[in-house]
Amino acid sequence: AGTMRIAITPGDGIGPEVVAEAVRCLEVLREKHHLALEWTRFPWPSHAWHEQHGESWPSDALDQLRDYQAILLGALGDPGPVDDPNRYLLPDSISLAPLLEMRKGFDQWVCERPARLLPGARQYLKDDRAKDIDMLVIRENSEGEYVSQGGRLRKGTPDEVATQMEVFTRKATERIVRYGFEQARIRAAARLQEGRTRSFRTLDGRTCESQVCIITKRNALRHWGDMYTEVFEEISKEYPDVATHHELVDAACMKFVQCPWAFDVVVASNLQGDILTDLAAVLSGGMGVAPSCNLNPTDPDMPSMFEPTHGSAPDIAGQGIADPTAMLFTTARMLEWLGRKDPAMATAGQELFDAMAADLAESGDQQRSCREIGTAVCNRLKG
Amino acid sequence: AGTMRIAITPGDGIGPEVVAEAVRCLEVLREKHHLALEWTRFPWPSHAWHEQHGESWPSDALDQLRDYQAILLGALGDPGPVDDPNRYLLPDSISLAPLLEMRKGFDQWVCERPARLLPGARQYLKDDRAKDIDMLVIRENSEGEYVSQGGRLRKGTPDEVATQMEVFTRKATERIVRYGFEQARIRAAARLQEGRTRSFRTLDGRTCESQVCIITKRNALRHWGDMYTEVFEEISKEYPDVATHHELVDAACMKFVQCPWAFDVVVASNLQGDILTDLAAVLSGGMGVAPSCNLNPTDPDMPSMFEPTHGSAPDIAGQGIADPTAMLFTTARMLEWLGRKDPAMATAGQELFDAMAADLAESGDQQRSCREIGTAVCNRLKG
Ligand SMILES: CC(C)[C@H](C(=O)O)[C@@H](O)C(=O)O
Ligand SMILES: CC(C)[C@H](C(=O)O)[C@@H](O)C(=O)O
Numbered sequence: 001a002g003t004m005r006i007a008i009t010p011g012d013g014i015g016p017e018v019v020a021e022a023v024r025c026l027e028v029l030r031e032k033h034h035l036a037l038e039w040t041r042f043p044w045p046s047h048a049w050h051e052q053h054g055e056s057w058p059s060d061a062l063d064q065l066r067d068y069q070a071i072l073l074g075a076l077g078d079p080g081p082v083d084d085p086n087r088y089l090l091p092d093s094i095s096l097a098p099l100l101e102m103r104k105g106f107d108q109w110v111c112e113r114p115a116r117l118l119p120g121a122r123q124y125l126k127d128d129r130a131k132d133i134d135m136l137v138i139r140e141n142s143e144g145e146y147v148s149q150g151g152r153l154r155k156g157t158p159d160e161v162a163t164q165m166e167v168f169t170r171k172a173t174e175r176i177v178r179y180g181f182e183q184a185r186i187r188a189a190a191r192l193q194e195g196r197t198r199s200f201r202t203l204d205g206r207t208c209e210s211q212v213c214i215i216t217k218r219n220a221l222r223h224w225g226d227m228y229t230e231v232f233e234e235i236s237k238e239y240p241d242v243a244t245h246h247e248l249v250d251a252a253c254m255k256f257v258q259c260p261w262a263f264d265v266v267v268a269s270n271l272q273g274d275i276l277t278d279l280a281a282v283l284s285g286g287m288g289v290a291p292s293c294n295l296n297p298t299d300p301d302m303p304s305m306f307e308p309t310h311g312s313a314p315d316i317a318g319q320g321i322a323d324p325t326a327m328l329f330t331t332a333r334m335l336e337w338l339g340r341k342d343p344a345m346a347t348a349g350q351e352l353f354d355a356m357a358a359d360l361a362e363s364g365d366q367q368r369s370c371r372e373i374g375t376a377v378c379n380r381l382k383g
Numbered sequence: 384a385g386t387m388r389i390a391i392t393p394g395d396g397i398g399p400e401v402v403a404e405a406v407r408c409l410e411v412l413r414e415k416h417h418l419a420l421e422w423t424r425f426p427w428p429s430h431a432w433h434e435q436h437g438e439s440w441p442s443d444a445l446d447q448l449r450d451y452q453a454i455l456l457g458a459l460g461d462p463g464p465v466d467d468p469n470r471y472l473l474p475d476s477i478s479l480a481p482l483l484e485m486r487k488g489f490d491q492w493v494c495e496r497p498a499r500l501l502p503g504a505r506q507y508l509k510d511d512r513a514k515d516i517d518m519l520v521i522r523e524n525s526e527g528e529y530v531s532q533g534g535r536l537r538k539g540t541p542d543e544v545a546t547q548m549e550v551f552t553r554k555a556t557e558r559i560v561r562y563g564f565e566q567a568r569i570r571a572a573a574r575l576q577e578g579r580t581r582s583f584r585t586l587d588g589r590t591c592e593s594q595v596c597i598i599t600k601r602n603a604l605r606h607w608g609d610m611y612t613e614v615f616e617e618i619s620k621e622y623p624d625v626a627t628h629h630e631l632v633d634a635a636c637m638k639f640v641q642c643p644w645a646f647d648v649v650v651a652s653n654l655q656g657d658i659l660t661d662l663a664a665v666l667s668g669g670m671g672v673a674p675s676c677n678l679n680p681t682d683p684d685m686p687s688m689f690e691p692t693h694g695s696a697p698d699i700a701g702q703g704i705a706d707p708t709a710m711l712f713t714t715a716r717m718l719e720w721l722g723r724k725d726p727a728m729a730t731a732g733q734e735l736f737d738a739m740a741a742d743l744a745e746s747g748d749q750q751r752s753c754r755e756i757g758t759a760v761c762n763r764l765k766g
């Protein structure tokens with residue numbers, strides 16, 4: 001497969017700290033498994049960069065990143081030092097723009113966000129309800145509510161009208177729904193391999209090993225809600241082994257709390273997926289352990305982008321106390337993704353995941369520094 | 384104030400059962416307090432009505448309801464008997480349409496949904512996190528994502544494009560934001576009366592008795608997100624005694640779970656409010672106790688509409704096991720609303736709330752029938 005090249009964009013806030021630990025783990029894994037892996041750093045802290053150059057990232061950022069196989073991003077969104085009297089606050093609509101630009105520019109049309117309560121992770125739900133959370137939320141990442149069409153008419157006047165258009169295409173709907181069903185099969189197969197099973201009922205009373213739940217708000221946002229539902233029903237016929245389910249987004253939020261174990265793969269639109277994944281993340285241990293994988297599964301020449309779901313947390317940045325766990329989980333996911341072309345990467349990714357999970361299970365409750373956690377995971381990898 | 388007239392629309396599913404208990408309580412209260420209160424029933428079960436007449440409610444439903452001071456709704460959305468081979472399934476986009484039509488037709492531009500963990504209500508969050516939930520979500524109920532503009536181009540073909548327009552006006556934004564600030568003051572005053580206080584920090588370090596948090600997704604849906612933010616900042620200047628806060632909708636979902644006590648009044652758009660209120664409801668005891676008040680505070684001639692947040696729950700309908708608590712809470716809210724013109728109504732509403740809350744606190748865990756709960760509350764009211 002040749003040498004794989006990763007672009008590392010640590011970003012700002014706690015980004016550089018957590019990325020540093022990810023890089024240490026990558027170094028250990030590269031040496032241990034003789035991985036054909038190289039990386040380059042792009043230090044573009046959005047706030048500082050904007051202050052100097054008037055843009056949150058260089059305008060040719062996407063061109064600079066285009067030739068990498070993957071992008072590993074720390075975090076973006078630190079508005080700048082708030083206690084500096086000459087402070088220069090960058091609104092997050094600017095500092096976070098590169099995220100959306102990468103997703104669009106590299107057609108990363110899938111956003112995969114697994115939620116599973118790892119032993120040692122924080123539980124917010126009573127009665128061990130969170131224990132059996134094991135879902136993969138697949139967020140449509142290329143259109144829908146995020147097309148940035150709209151504007152402000154008579155801006156600032158009492159007669160102002162602000163509009164925002166949601167645009168959904170059948171093509172993008174079909175590919176994300178089909179992707180969801182494929183993932184359901186892959187997950188069921190992986191569970192069987194591990195000797196685990198789950199069972200989901202179909203409407204006609206059969207029992208399946210896996211399930212896809214489609215999310216809409218079709219009782220209020222009818223047009224795309226109906227299209228989503230129709231596409232889902234059509235494609236589901238190709239997957240008789242996968243149970244199907246439909247939830248309205250508001251009811252889904254409730255059920256994530258009440259019966260999170262009832263979900264396997266969840267397919268949602270861009271905004272509804274954004275909301276549901278934050279909720280799923282917190283229910284399964286908090287942002288500290290949630291990875292976000294922005295994937296282009298169709299075009300091998302386009303880089304996919306991997307980021308922890310957490311933000312730049314400026315309030316704790318620079319103190320060395322950020323938890324790198326989500327970043328390590330994210331890095332493991334990236335390696336698994338690269339493993340599609342080079343199995344050694346997949347092995348390394350699985351090893352990183354196992355090390356991080358073992359470390360979390362053993363030390364979840366302890367107060368440790370970012371560096372200490374990184375060191376503990378590195379030591380496990382060295383073994 | 385003259386006799387107040389209520390329209391009661393029991394709806395379908397569990398609606399008629401829970402409404403029956405509300406009516407018994409209303410009868411007791413009317414007699415006890417000599418309330419000048421009358422009601423009329425409109426039995427329009429959406430599924431059955433549609434089957435007979437081809438529409439979910441009569442086409443002149445709004446005209447029939449227009450002259451009432453308030454509408455008390457049970458539930459809508461029962462698709463019909465699923466085990467009947469001749470079944471006639473009504474999609475909820477049709478059966479629920481009357482809800483949206485009433486909100487629009489009567490310009491019920493505020494949807495108020497209080498969330499407070501009542502003693503005896505079910506807790507889903509660990510560590511008593513839910514105990515201090517005491518928020519009022521104010522949902523913009525007249526525009527935004529719910530304007531029903533859009534359509535399906537090349538419907539059913541591979542090239543289909545479905546669009547949905549979101550339309551936000553400054554006028555509606557201002558009135559809902561101002562309403563939020565007014566409620567914050569009212570709530571702070573009521574707490575002081577009860578000898579309770581809460582404290583919220585402002586950005587410049589002061590401490591306030593109340594807070595308004597505005598919700599947007601301005602980093603992705605920029606146009607109305609910016610307008611919301613600007614309007615919020617402007618209006619907040621008129622309320623220096625109220626602390627202000629901003630959350631992105633995805634982060635708000637997380638924080639509702641992590642630190643629900645940090646919220647007081649929350650102002651959100653139509654869809655984001657819909658999602659957040661379902662989440663707030665489940666965190667504070669489940670749909671079993673959540674009222675939804677669709678208010679027109681500006682036009683005294685327009686009826687406001689009161690409904691429990693829960694749905695028609697067709698799976699348990701007709702068995703007499705539905706929990707009428709949310710319906711009683713909703714009825715109490717309706718009486719309080721009518722109390723703006725007739726203080727005796729407010730007294731009765733408070734009494735109903737207290738009776739229902741006392742009953743819940745005492746018997747929350749017991750399995751009781753709908754009728755038993757209604758009887759228990761009635762007895763408290765009598766006694
Ligand atoms: C930063 C923001 C634009 C982004 C999103 O809404 O997609 C974030 O919330 C996420 O979930 O990755
Ligand atoms: C039934 C549906 C259209 C409605 C809404 O989305 O407003 C419901 O979910 C609610 O919250 O009252």
